[in-house]
Amino acid sequence: MRYARPNDRRTGSGSIPPEVLYHLELSRQKAESTKTREMHCPMCGYLVQIIPVTQTEIVFVKCHKCKFTGALDPAYFRRVKRLSAYNEQLRKYASRKIR
Numbered sequence: 001m002r003y004a005r006p007n008d009r010r011t012g013s014g015s016i017p018p019e020v021l022y023h024l025e026l027s028r029q030k031a032e033s034t035k036t037r038e039m040h041c042p043m044c045g046y047l048v049q050i051i052p053v054t055q056t057e058i059v060f061v062k063c064h065k066c067k068f069t070g071a072l073d074p075a076y077f078r079r080v081k082r083l084s085a086y087n088e089q090l091r092k093y094a095s096r097k098i099r
């Protein structure tokens with residue numbers, strides 16, 4: 001019989017070590033009481049990361065849609081809307097100003 005190491009992920013879901021399941025459950029419980037917010041790609045608006053609202057540390061993200069890779073400071077990217085939506089808002093605002 002082969003010896004399966006505890007962190008050998010190739011053994012399949014039937015043999016997840018009990019301590020991993022325990023830590024997963026603890027994580028899930030902790031996450032339930034954590035307020036989160038979504039971080040979106042600054043280039044295309046795709047959801048790249050979900051972080052706790054209290055997090056102020058730099059987040060390293062990789063966008064799976066446009067392949068943007070980089071560090072985002074949560075302080076500067078509080079409400080990043082989809083760029084096209086933002087541009088549309090700007091256009092509306094600008095056209096209202098002109099008239």
Ligand SMILES: [Zn+2]
Nearest residue numbers: 041044063066
């Ligand atoms: Zn992107």
